[in-house]
Amino acid sequence: MNMRTPLGKVRGLGSAKDGTEHFWHQRLTAVANVPLVLIGLYLVVSLTGAPYSEVYQTLSSPLAAIFLFLFSFSVLSHMRLGMQVVIEDYVHGEFTKVLLVMFNTFFVMFTGALILYAIFKLSFGG
């Protein structure tokens, strides 16, 4: 049973009703992105101009799959939050704003699905 008073439940949540979650997740993913992006840069640079067999072999290793999953999850979360702020700052029409914030999520989900498919196929696709 929840013993908190109605006032206590809403305190600190603000007008968006999610408190500091957006702010905190933006920072959390920002910190995670630093090492992940550095590894990602190393990975891409090391594969520039490499033949397909080498690219395939590198990307289909378990370590690459785990890295790509973490990298994508953190980066996609971060960019979804960031784009949401940009939309909320510049789009003032309520309908357009809600629509664009929705499309933002759809775009991020689609990009994520593309990456997940690629990771699965590279790892298990034979």
Added chain:
Amino acid sequence: MSEANPTKVAAKARPLSPHLSIYKPIPTMVASIVHRLTGVGLYFGMFLFAWWLFAAATNQAYFEWVNSLFGSLLGRIFLLAFSWALIHHMLGGIKHLVQDTGRAIEKNFTTTMAKWHFVASIVLTILLWFAAYAAR
């Protein structure tokens, strides 16, 4: 001024705070705008990274076609811009994380930092590309 309709009064154009174009650009302001712009650029660039991975997962012919697009002159210019945006946005992000703790916010220091931010991101991008070409 004959009729005092309260709804009409509310709809009247009220003074706004000045827009960005009014101000003389100063380093910290440019750094802030560029941080946001690079973020938006990276947002769409991430889709192209996903496309590259998808190509690698699809087959050799498709991967080689996609890779040749990235390897073309236009592709290389895009990758150069993308890598700079990534490095610049990352440095800006680290700066923000430090500033979140209440450090490095003195006005002269932030101006100096904003200038060096651009120098650092450009130098690091050039170094990255040297490393990439040297590796081949």
